[in-house]
Amino acid sequence: MTNLTLVLGDLTDQRADALVNPANSGLVGGSPGSVDGTIHARAGRALTKACRELRETRYSHGLATGQSAATTAGRLQALWVIHTVGPHWDRYDDRSSLLASCYRTSLEVAAELGARTVALPAISTGIHQWPLDHAARIAVRTVRETLAAWETAEKPERRAAAGTIEEVRFVLFNRRTYTAFQTATAARER
Template identity: 45%
Template sequence: MTASQPPPLEAVAGDITTQRVDAVVNAANTSLLGGGGVDGAIHRAAGPSLLAECQELRRTRYPAGLPVGEAVATGAGDLPCRWVIHTVGPNRRAGQTDPAMLASCFESSLREAVRVGARSVAFPAISAGIYGWDIEEVARMAVDTVGGSDLLDHLSTVRFVLFGREALAAFESRLSARSA
């Protein structure tokens, strides 16, 4: 892959905890200490070392929690990747409706992946599900933000790993529209 030709973006149905990439992105909550959905699945699969690293981040860098739209990397514990990049998506149900906050999650995660030296990254549908964002809007924001980033030149693989047919269809549709 040359610097002038960024990697193609891909969407797959699957389990983000089994992805063989350098880094997986965790749709975390601000506490960084685990939760439901993707966050809970990643914490369960990674084992106790991930929680210990997150507790240390809370103690040292983020005593009030990780702010919405920012990203931070930890080791991956028992996951088949090297890093977990935690980002907190905006919670539409809590009144966080600014699309720029959602875009920031994707851009910050890419920046953090490049910072740690990752060449391949897997993203979930950040803020979809319990945080109330429409999957079509998440797909548009994810594909447009990641696909338009100058950081892609540093990566060989960018994959959106989605749970369910509706999410996969939304991302595949947006990827098709982008490449047309």
Template identity: 45%
Template sequence: MRIDVLQGDLTTRAVDAIVNAANSSLLGGGGVDGAIHRAAGGELLEACRELRRMELPDGLPVGAAVATPAYRLPARWVIHTVGPNRHAGQIDPALLASCFRESLMVAAGLGARSVAFPAISAGIYGWDSRQVAEVAFDAVRSFSSSSSGSAAWESPLELVEFVLFSEETTSVFRAAFESPGLA
């Protein structure tokens, strides 16, 4: 599985699935979540409302992931995951790792060959970008090694992109990716 780190706009990526750093309500918000909802159009909000009505009446739990169609985005699917909020006392890196792992599982279950992630929980949720990058790369590599060569199941995923909006976060992710023990 190839991993790429890019600076850009996640909503413009022509991949099979993009990951939304959602809030538990799934009803849109600021940052990445708001950008994805605006770019996808009102149908995404309706799909999320339907998920809330039928499957997730209490919202999406932290660390879990669920998919919807991507509507007006170039991707086929949006995988929504709720990252832990350090400001709310959610400081366990396992919760953050779960966001990446569960999103990869959902993507693989959809048959996606490519998926693009933002820096889940960095920024307004208070996680340090370097820690997010390290947790993300570890989760992707663990997923890749556990699903490759398995007689029971092999992931169709070939490409994982980290698409980061700011130059600063992109630099942090690139440095983490290239550091010994991670690359």
């Protein structure tokens, strides 16, 4: 069974097999201070080169919103960075399925890589302006549903995928975000 944990801290300081990067579709690194920008700055040239290779070979038109792809982690304390493109919040267009897809496809890529620990941020809650409580509920529900589906899957390879990931760690950068995820986590446990 996979442990779901919450940590208050900086995603780039985490020791994990895979760190999930809320990337832009061009995989070019975000602005300084953003999670994407910080990951690129701390990972160094190896990550920049790996992202360039992805753009040149598989994602010449960009990585689609809700999809995920992996690269090396460069100087980070991880083996891989899994890049996923989060949707922008739109009060008139429900894009919840795209946000859920970010978490689901990130876990799928992590399982394919054989990752045992996966560190996730609160995707789309920064510059994309997704309401924090809603984003936390989607994130926690999607991770739990994905792992549960794998554990009960009929196909042995799906059950094996669930068995490789031992910990999914939400790394939350401030107390407000941590509290929102704590509430979302506790709601289902009751």
